[in-house]
Amino acid sequence: MIEMRQVCIRSGAFQLLDISLRIPTAGYAVLMGRTGSGKTTLLEGILGLRPVTSGQIELCGIDVTAHSPALRGIGYVPQDGALFARLTVEEHLAFALRVRHVPAPRRKQRIAELAALLGITHLLPRTPAGLSGGERQRVAIGRALSGQPRVLCLDEPLSALDSQTRSEICQLLRNIQQQTQVTTLHVTHNHDEAETLADHRFELIDGRLHTQ
Amino acid sequence: MTTGDAHPRETSPRVGGPDAWGRPHSPGTLALSNRLFFAALAILGGTYVVLIVAMLAADAAFMLQQSWSRAMRDPAGWQSVLAHNPMLTALRDPKIQYSIWLSMISCTVTAILSCLVAVPLGYLMSRTRFAGRQLLDAILDIPVVLPPLVIGLSLLILFQYPPWSWTARSIVYQVPAVIVAQWAVASAFAVRTMKSTFDHIDPRCEQVAISLGCNRLQAFAWVAFPEATRGLVTAFTLAWARSLGEFGPLLIFAGATRMKTEVLSTTVFLEMNVGNIEAAVAVSLLMVMAAIVVLVITRVWGASYEETISGHTPHP
Numbered sequence: 306m307i308e309m310r311q312v313c314i315r316s317g318a319f320q321l322l323d324i325s326l327r328i329p330t331a332g333y334a335v336l337m338g339r340t341g342s343g344k345t346t347l348l349e350g351i352l353g354l355r356p357v358t359s360g361q362i363e364l365c366g367i368d369v370t371a372h373s374p375a376l377r378g379i380g381y382v383p384q385d386g387a388l389f390a391r392l393t394v395e396e397h398l399a400f401a402l403r404v405r406h407v408p409a410p411r412r413k414q415r416i417a418e419l420a421a422l423l424g425i426t427h428l429l430p431r432t433p434a435g436l437s438g439g440e441r442q443r444v445a446i447g448r449a450l451s452g453q454p455r456v457l458c459l460d461e462p463l464s465a466l467d468s469q470t471r472s473e474i475c476q477l478l479r480n481i482q483q484q485t486q487v488t489t490l491h492v493t494h495n496h497d498e499a500e501t502l503a504d505h506r507f508e509l510i511d512g513r514l515h516t517q
Numbered sequence: 518m519t520t521g522d523a524h525p526r527e528t529s530p531r532v533g534g535p536d537a538w539g540r541p542h543s544p545g546t547l548a549l550s551n552r553l554f555f556a557a558l559a560i561l562g563g564t565y566v567v568l569i570v571a572m573l574a575a576d577a578a579f580m581l582q583q584s585w586s587r588a589m590r591d592p593a594g595w596q597s598v599l600a601h602n603p604m605l606t607a608l609r610d611p612k613i614q615y616s617i618w619l620s621m622i623s624c625t626v627t628a629i630l631s632c633l634v635a636v637p638l639g640y641l642m643s644r645t646r647f648a649g650r651q652l653l654d655a656i657l658d659i660p661v662v663l664p665p666l667v668i669g670l671s672l673l674i675l676f677q678y679p680p681w682s683w684t685a686r687s688i689v690y691q692v693p694a695v696i697v698a699q700w701a702v703a704s705a706f707a708v709r710t711m712k713s714t715f716d717h718i719d720p721r722c723e724q725v726a727i728s729l730g731c732n733r734l735q736a737f738a739w740v741a742f743p744e745a746t747r748g749l750v751t752a753f754t755l756a757w758a759r760s761l762g763e764f765g766p767l768l769i770f771a772g773a774t775r776m777k778t779e780v781l782s783t784t785v786f787l788e789m790n791v792g793n794i795e796a797a798v799a800v801s802l803l804m805v806m807a808a809i810v811v812l813v814i815t816r817v818w819g820a821s822y823e824e825t826i827s828g829h830t831p832h833p
Contacts, residue, residue, distance in 0.1 A: 354724050374727045381728040387721040391743035400739075404730040452729060 306330045307351065307456055307488055312360030314343075314350040320358075321347055324514045328505055330365070331486040333479075335499040337517075338509035344492045345384075347509065348458050351490065353377050365455050365488075380449030380457040380487070384464060386441040388433035394420075394444050395429040401452030415451060422481065423447045439470035443477070450485065457482075459491045463498060475501050573805060579798050580604070607799040612775050613784055617803065619695065620780040624760040627699040631707035631756035632749060639711025639752075640737065644720060660705035665765030668701055672770040694771035695778055699760035706759050707752040714748025715741065754815040758808055781807075 307328040314321045321343045328334040338344045349355035351362060353374035362370045369377050389397060398416045407415070420426040423443045433441060442462055449457060459478075463471045479502060482489055491502060499506055506517040542550070580603055607613050642654065660668060672694075676685040688694050718741055726736040764782040771778040773787060781804050788797040 352724075352728055354728070374724070375730050375732060377728070378730075379728055381725055383721050383725060385721075387719060387725050389722055389726075389740050389744075391746075392739075400726070401729040404735065448725070448729070 306332075306363070306365050307334075307490060308363040309351070310361040310363075312350060312362060313358045314346055314355055315358050316343070316346045316355065319343060319346070319512070321350070321509075321512050321514075324350075324360070326507055326514060326516070328488055328490060330488055331482075332504045333482050333489045333491065333502055334505040334507060335503035336490060336492045336507045336509065337494060337496075337499055338492075339494060342509040343512055344494075344509055345460055347514075348460050348490065348492055351456075352379055352381055352458060378452070378454050378456070380452070380454035382442070382445045382449045382457070382459045382462050384461045386433075386445035388436075388441055388444055388448075390433055392432070393429065394425060394431055394433075394436075394447075397444050397448040398429075398451050400448055405452065419447045419451055422484070423477065437470075438466050439474060442466065442474055446474075446478070446481070450481065450487070453485075455488060457487045457489045459489065461493055462491070463493065463495070471498075472501075478502060576798055576802055576805070580795075580802065583795055603795045603799040604802065607796050607803065610796075612779065613796075613800060615776050616779045616781055616784045616800075619692065619778075620761060620782075621807075623692075623695045623699060623780060624757045626696050627703050627760040628707075628753045628757040630696070630700050631704040632711075632753050634704050635707035635711040635752050635756075636742070636745070636749065638708045639713075640715050640741070642708075642712045643715035644723075657705055657708050660702050661709075665702065665763070666769060669698060669766030669769030672698060672701060672766060689770065690772045690774070690778065692771075692778060695767055695780060698766035698770045699763045701766060702763055703756035703759040707756040710748055710752040710755055711745070714745045714752070717748075718744045750815050750818065754811060757811055761804060761808060 307326070309324050309326045312321070312324040314324070324347060326334075336344055336347065346355060350357050351364075353369070353372060357370060360370070361368060364377060364379070389400075392400070395416055398419050399412055402412045402415060416429070417426070420429055423446060425440065425443050425447065428436065428440060428444070433444070436444065446459075446462070462478075463474055466474060475498060478489075478491070481487070491498070493499060508515045508517055583603060608617075638657070642650070642657075663671075673689065675681050676689050688697060722740050722744075723736040726740045727733070731739065762782060763780075764786065767773075767778070767780065767783060768786070773779060773783045775787065779787065781800055784800045785797045785804075788794075788800065
């Protein structure tokens with residue numbers, strides 16, 4: 306579950322005011338808004354990458370407002386994937402497990418599971434250089450899910466993809482959500498994505514959140 | 518049809534196709550002006566390249582000229598020239614051997630020390646915003662803009678005061694002074710290189726690493742630093758080359774004592790002072806060669822490292 310209560314977030318001269326939202330456990334929420342409406346700022350507030358000036362953020366019933374991003378347990382997929390140039394796909398999937406000192410045999414098993422789920426088993430030894438847009442997003446999603454987070458935040462994950470790949474990844478996101486029951490917040494400005502994926506829809510207009 | 522599709526210029530000059538206002542250039546003048554533009558760029562930029570190559574060529578020509586006139590004078594001819602070549606003579610001189618050895622060691626130590634401060638400073642400057650950041654940025658430029666002699670003098674004065682003065686006896690006018698003087702200048706260049714390297718690495722990657730549970734050290738060590746390797750190689754090379762050419766601060770802070778604090782740049786100065794231009798040019802050419810070797814090694818190593826990373830798993 307993701308819950309925000311009267312949250313204000315400032316980003317330079319721009320600010321998000323009095324944001325309240327509730328996404329139930331295993332819900333798939335889509336946050337819409339025009340470019341510059343503060344979608345990413347809101348996401349960064351939930352992730353802890355941007356401090357909130359007031360209000361409260363709860364994840365699965367725990368108040369994480371003052372928690373460091375490292376302790377929030379959120380899987381994060383940024384817009385362009387932001388893959389680690391020096392690591393192989395396998396190392397990407399192992400990243401969260403490595404931080405958590407998961408033993409090697411369990412780690413390998415988890416990587417194999419994830420790679421099969423995402424259809425990237427054949428890419429495991431490769432580095433991000435030369436991966437297609439769709440492959441990059443699959444790796445970024447896999448990296449975010451490897452630590453089995455309770456919450457997944459996606460920042461316009463499909464914006465740079467062609468329509469064929471876009472619908473494939475949409476389907477993949479739906480499957481993942483059904484299998485893992487992860488509470489998901491998906492930021493986009495695309496209405497089709499919202500139609501296909503959303504259980505709950507929100508829209509940011511002029512720094513305020515509207516439930517649709 | 519009266520829309521003027523067939524004669525856009527005659528019927529609707531303001532709303533027609535791209536050529537409605539007529540061609541901006543005739544094909545001939547366009548090609549000529551483009552050629553002239555690139556020719557102007559090449560000529561203006563080329564003057565500097567010509568100067569660099571001409572300087573090195575002049576050094577080499579001077580050496581050849583000296584060898585030629587010696588061959589003409591000496592009854593043994595070319596055999597004598599080969600045996601008493603100014604470069605070989607310089608290489609055989611124990612004083613110059615010592616100076617080469619000290620230069621190589623001090624430049625390498627300085628480059629390592631420079632990278633040790635450049636990585637943390639560059640990362641801090643690139644990733645954090647704090648009060649006095651602009652001031653710190655300006656302070657880091659001081660060694661770049663300050664006259665080299667002033668840096669040497671300032672170091673000398675600094676070591677008059679505690680706690681520096683406690684170590685002055687074993688540093689000032691001793692071998693460590695060579696490294697301190699080179700480091701004082703070379704680090705500034707290494708810091709600039711590392712800052713711009715980290716500026717070009719997307720901080721979003723570290724944010725993702727942090728959201729995956731990393732602390733700042735892990736995000737730096739596992740994500741940012743591996744991506745900065747190429748910049749680190751450049752910073753090392755720049756610091757090394759800068760140290761090799763350092764002279765002013767060395768002269769004042771380390772002195773120019775033969776077989777003690779003499780490095781290659783000091784050798785050139787000392788040989789010039791005693792009127793031995795031949796040896797000075799020979800040592801200069803040795804420095805040019807050393808610099809070229811280091812540049813080539815680091816470029817080749819950097820390129821092959823990049824290839825290993827990007828070619829780790831070739832695209833099918």
